Amino acid sequence: MSVGPNSLTCVPPLGQGDEEHRQVLASFLLCQLTEEDLTQNPLFCRLLGSLSQHVDHTGLTLPLRRELEKAEQELQLQRLGWLRSEGLFQALQEMIQEHFVRKYHSSTTAENEEFYETLEQCLLVAQAVRQLDPSPTVGQDQLPFLGLSAQNILDRMPSGQDVQRMKQRLLTALSGHLKKKCFTILTYYQPDWENESDPLKSLKLSRLPEILQSESRKAESLGEKSKESAALLQRHMHCYLSELLGCIQIIQSLILDHRIKAQKELDVKRVEYLDAKCQIVTRKIRLEILELQMDTYTTEKIAAHRRIRNELDGELSAVRAEKRSVESALSSFEILGRDFEALVEQYSRLLQEIDNKSWAVKEFSQHAA
Template identity: 55%
Template structure:
């Protein structure tokens, strides 16, 4: 931390604006001014820590080492991207040549050039895969038992390789130039039909424009991120206030309901009692109407005569029942022997009836 920053810390540590500046020095901490006010010793600790750590929480020595490691990483990353970009560009050139060869006639020297370049790339890839020097496993077995020297024997003829190396910068430059012109036409479609010299002049401004667009995109991305964080905080605040309002509304509803619930229940009870009484009276009225419609004076007199006749028949039946019960009681006195005689008598009567029926049927068919 610089001397000016230390002086600023000492100056505001004694004033009333301590809390906002402490929060500004530790933006990643989820703290509020109220937290610092309730914990003054913790606030002093944070002020002391500002002399040893930066705003992200890293110590000054660790931050220096991290910056050196980041610079080394960026340098290696640039080298890797440069070689990877060159490799992808050469593959694109080979693919475009294959497509062009299918649709048009290509000079023999170009065929030899691209075939030689393709073989060189394949051999270089295979050698790189077989070379264990870049691997953490030094004793890694070779693929199919092949050695890098055996793959190098598949290289094209030396004279073809030399010709390819001599022509490669020119072809690569031409390919990259075409890609740049295509990118220019993408940014400015109106320049597609312009002359090549004019397009080359405009290419000098394309890098600035791409860089500007990139910075605008990053700025928009950062603003979107800030807006997202702000929206999340506002949404959280809105939800907390909404929950408070809902709780207050629930309290008001419950209080109001408890006050009027008894009176409301009493009114409902009186209403249902009155309604039930009205329904009962209506049912009784309907029953009386049905009886009046059903039982006329003539019907009542007929029912009386029927009742008298049924009563007399019932009386006769009861007398017969009593007589039968007396006879049955007298028969039961005779015991089991009489029961056997009664069963034999019943069987004989049944046989007599069956024979009479058969005789009747026989006589009927004989007459026919």
């Protein structure tokens, strides 16, 4: 079911004018509450109404909310301080890395080499001291790492004159590096400003935090409005679904009532249709069989089959007559009994001996010649 902006305006306001219901639903957006729940439980609705005066929309009490906001502010200050120091440290490291990259592409002066070497050494010492400095939550009696103390690391600092010269130049170099990074961020935010002059870029850069902050607030406002619209849409969807379920139930009851009356006629029509369809299919099958027989048995093939059948019938008659004669001879032989069998065996033996003698005479005649 699609819900468009025009259909939302047709929905009656939630609570049907009940201000208490709207207040409870607006105060507890995170809870899956519906107007139907509040209507069915009026005492629970009153309890939530009185409770909404002491808690916010997230469920926290007002004093706890103030303490939480204070803690978040302190955390924000601590985080801001850490981000400042960490950002400064990262910027100095980037300056050193860029110097080493430039050194491989072009020659540098001895003053630059001394400045960046002193800066790198100071950063390494500061980082090592920070790693060796124990946290307040760690016991002071803990053994130092590799037997080193912060003072041992501070002894590796460059000379005071080198550090002083490095500090005199550091502010200018760091300002230029940060200005370059700020211009990069500005052109990333608005690429059309890349070809403008540095004073104009500086002016726009000074207004960039306000622009980003206003856009952030606008995005947060749009996010809140989106959440409220989503909650409102969910409640409207619940109303629509309730109405839709009611309509579906009515339609189902109408369908059941009318289908029982029309079922008999529908069954009769269906049986008649299936019967007619069965007859058509049967006739079609019979037609296919006849067409297949006509294609298979032509006039010439039928005449040839008839001639073959006549010849086979004649041979079958001759075989049957021969069978009858053989059976009659066999029956006459069976009447003679065992004596005839002995004579047959003797006759066979004599025939075999005659054949043997004839073969011997023939062989003898060939060798004698």
